[in-house]
Amino acid sequence: MRGFHAVGVLGCIGVGVVTLSGCSTDVLIWGSDGARVIEVTDQLIGEVAADGRSVLVCANADVQLGTPADWEGRSAGEPERFTGQFWAEQVPLDPHWSINIEGLPEGASPGDQFPGDVFYRESGDGLCVIDVVWATLASRG
16 A cells, blocks of 8 residues: 555656646656657647648658548657668658557548558758658457
8 A cells, every 4th residue: 555655646746846847748758859759740730630731741752641530639649769670661761750640530440541650850940741651440449
């Protein structure tokens, strides 16, 4: 019982430190660079869900964004520095970050495609989208 109490107290202290420092939980979990990727991804999702376009797409990139409905109700997932170990097709695009997109579009059913992962490149203006990988819903559980 004491262990649970100690964890609860430490959790409350951690929340208090975050609140007082003005530091977001994303910064604590993912670091400032990872938190920036999450923030930019939330911006991307909002822009594309609003009108199917985004100012975040890299110049000269051929990125398939789909329709606003594909992005509605979605959220940024977990950012990772790009390594190319899993995403061999994206290596020639020279991305620096990838992040998964969480949630499903409203009414999604097996066989539907939706944005699954976003890839970013660092540019002089910050992060820009260099690719979006689409996923196919296999089943709904």
